[in-house]
Amino acid sequence: MQLKINETLIYFEKDLAKLEEFCGNFKLNKYFIMIDQNVYNFYANELANYFRACKIVIIPSGEEHKNMETVLSICQQLLEANITRGDTIIAIGGGVATDVCGFVASILYRGIKHLMIPTTLLAMVDATMGGKCGVDFNGRKNILGSFYEPKGIYISPYFLKTLPPEQIESGLGEVVKYSFLAKDINLAKEDDMINIIKEAILIKKRYVEADFKDKGMRMCLNLGHTFGHAIELKEKLLHGQAVLEGIAMIFDLETDLGLDVKAEKELFERLLTKYNLHIHHYDYKNYLDDIFKDKKNFNGTLNLVFVKDFMPYLYPVTRGDLDDKIKL
Ligand SMILES: NC(=O)c1ccc[n+]([C@@H]2O[C@H](COP(=O)([O-])OP(=O)(O)OC[C@H]3O[C@@H](n4cnc5c(N)ncnc54)[C@H](O)[C@@H]3O)[C@@H](O)[C@H]2O)c1
Known part of the structure; x- marks a missing residue:
């Protein structure tokens, strides 16, 4: 299956067989591969059947390398390999590698x-x-960045066979989030991984197409991320685990504000059981100072993403409002 979202052509394939066809869509002249170290170790030989890159740049694995040092080192290596304006970068890896490469490309x-x-x-x-x-x-997540769409994305669960279980769980954390972002797509009924991925992307598509620059509706994709970002680096959690914790914290905050999220909490618990996910359940009150340092804080007002009737909405709030309304 293929999908076009804004500038991006997306292929969903069970294996790597269509990689050549995929690349054929983009009239590639010279291209440079940037690949996560662990992925390189697992797949270098196999990927060599599909690519003849001018240069392969290895990206060190792990969130601790998602920084400007890595960005500058990659730029240096690409320039030394004579990359020009008309050339293409192909990023292969997890969210760290693709976030860094997208930024370099931009x-x-x-x-x-x-x-x-x-x-x-x-x-x-x-x-x-x-x-x-x-x-x-x-010490702050994604604080330097840009909006810059890839021309194409090739998605294949083929790579998941080597992914450690905790990383699968982290991905499922984001899948759980999508269950509160659309009423008409029931992700919880899907068991086939490629269908879960497709439906998640179809949900995200609605938000990205409606509000690419993240000024309104797209902010709802951040459900669980405000507290999630605050605890991800501090508690050394994987991103999707932090998002799950962040959703639980938001439900607790909504409850303390007198909002009824009982049914949503029940769905959340059912999803945790379905995917065999476990959370620590942090106390949101200990992270209020941190969330107001979030990059989405505009002049002291933070748009928290709340859920009502299984759909997200923005709840603008200042620290003072919260202190008044909840018993700290
Ligand atoms: N740009 C966005 O819209 C967006 C959205 C969500 C998350 N993110 C970012 O994504 C990052 C997290 O991404 P992630 O969870 O993919 O983490 P990651 O990129 O760190 O990958 C997780 C680990 O898995 C390894 N790995 C990757 N693919 C593998 C494979 N097929 N087999 C074996 N090992 C493999 C990596 O080397 C790494 O050790 C965070 O920095 C987060 O901020 C960005």
Whole structure:
């Protein structure tokens, strides 16, 4: 199946057989591969059957490398390999590699063409689609970044066979989030991974197409992310785990504000059981200072994403409002 979202052509394939056809859509001249270290170790030989890159740049694995140092090192290697404005970058890896590569693609020559091949569940259902890219800085998540869409994304659950179970769980964290973003698509009934990924992307498509620059409706995709970002680096959680914790924290906050989210909490618990996911259940009150440092804080007002009748909505709030309304 193929889908076009804004500028991006997306292939959903069970294996790598259509990679050549996929690349054929983009009239590639010279191209440079940027690949996550672990993915390179697992798939270098196999991928060599499909690609004849000018240069392969290895990206060190792990969130701790999602920073400007990695960005500058990649730019240096690409320039030393004589990358030009008309060339293409192909990013292969999880959300760290694709966020870093998207950012590099957006700043090099003020923007060069790039394609993405996500290899984690989280990158397949979320990180590669929608054009957001960036790196962490000063202990804060994704604080330096840009909007820059890849020309194509090749999604195949084929890569998931080597993905550690905790990383699958992290991806499922984002899948759980999507269950509160559309009423007419029931992700919970899907068991086949490629269908789960497709439906998640179809849900995200609605938000990205309606509000690419993240000024309104798209912010609802951040359900669970405000508290999630606050605890991800602090508690050293995987991204999707932090999002799950963040959703639980939002439901607790809504409850303390007197809002009825009983049915939504029940669905959340059912989804945790279905996917065999476990959460620590952090106390949101301990992270209120942190969330007001979030990059989505505009002049002291934060748009929290709340849920009502199984759909998200924005709840603008200041720290003062919260202190008044909840008993700290
Ligand atoms: N841009 C966006 O819209 C967006 C959306 C959601 C998340 N993100 C970002 O994505 C990042 C998290 O992405 P992630 O969860 O993919 O983490 P990741 O990129 O760190 O990958 C997780 C681990 O899996 C390894 N790996 C990757 N593919 C593998 C495979 N097929 N087999 C074996 N090992 C493999 C990696 O080397 C790494 O160790 C976060 O930085 C988050 O901020 C971005």
